[in-house]
Amino acid sequence: MTQPDQPVTDPSDRDHAARAIARGRVAAERALTEARIVSLARQHQAIVEGSRWTTDDDEHDPEGSTIAFERAAIASMSREAREELRELDDAEMRIERGTYGQCEVCGGAIADARLEALPTARRCIDCTSRRR
Ligand SMILES: [Zn+2]
Structure with missing residues (x-):
């Protein structure tokens, strides 16, 4: 069918x-x-x-x-x-x-624009900037 x-x-x-x-x-x-x-x-x-x-x-x-x-x-x-x-x-x-597109730190969704620019992104913008 x-x-x-x-x-x-x-x-x-x-x-x-x-x-x-x-x-x-x-x-x-x-x-x-x-x-x-x-x-x-x-x-x-x-x-x-x-x-x-x-x-x-x-x-x-x-x-x-x-x-x-x-x-x-x-x-x-x-x-x-x-x-x-x-x-x-x-x-x-x-x-x-x-699990792609899911932040490995907070578990939140990584913004699509970020994934478009950086397809290998593991963290959302917030978690990335907090770590630095
Ligand atoms: Zn995050």
């Missing part, structure tokens, strides 16, 4: 729609983060290859510290991006469990 036209006011349907939106936001964020990781890996490779060229015949390599700094910056950005992926995995688990 099929039910092609369930009313949109059905709470389970609303829940379903909310999950679909949340999943879409997490997926979009994941795509951006993965693209960032690929781009950072390329930049890192370019620097490694570039430094091979410059360090050969230049002992007082004036760019040496810049390169080291850039490599460190890229490594740190990669770590952040990977951490973000873990947060996105976690957000997906919360969506499946039905």
Whole structure:
């Protein structure tokens, strides 16, 4: 038996729609983060290859510290991006469990605008600002 036209006011349907939106936001964020990781890996490779060229015949390599700094910056950005992926995995688990969008401190609902801007948000604005 099929039910092609369930009313949109059905709470389970609303829940379903909310999950679909949340999943879409997490997926979009994941795509951006993965693209960032690929781009950072390329930049890192370019620097490694570039430094091979410059360090050969230049002992007082004036760019040496810049390169080291850039490599460190890229490594740190990669770590952040990977951490973000873990947060996105976690957000997906919360969506499946039905706890997504619920503040982990006060249990209140996290504002939709906040979730739109930060799909991995675990706390509502109030709890986030209170902690800092
Ligand atoms: Zn809260």
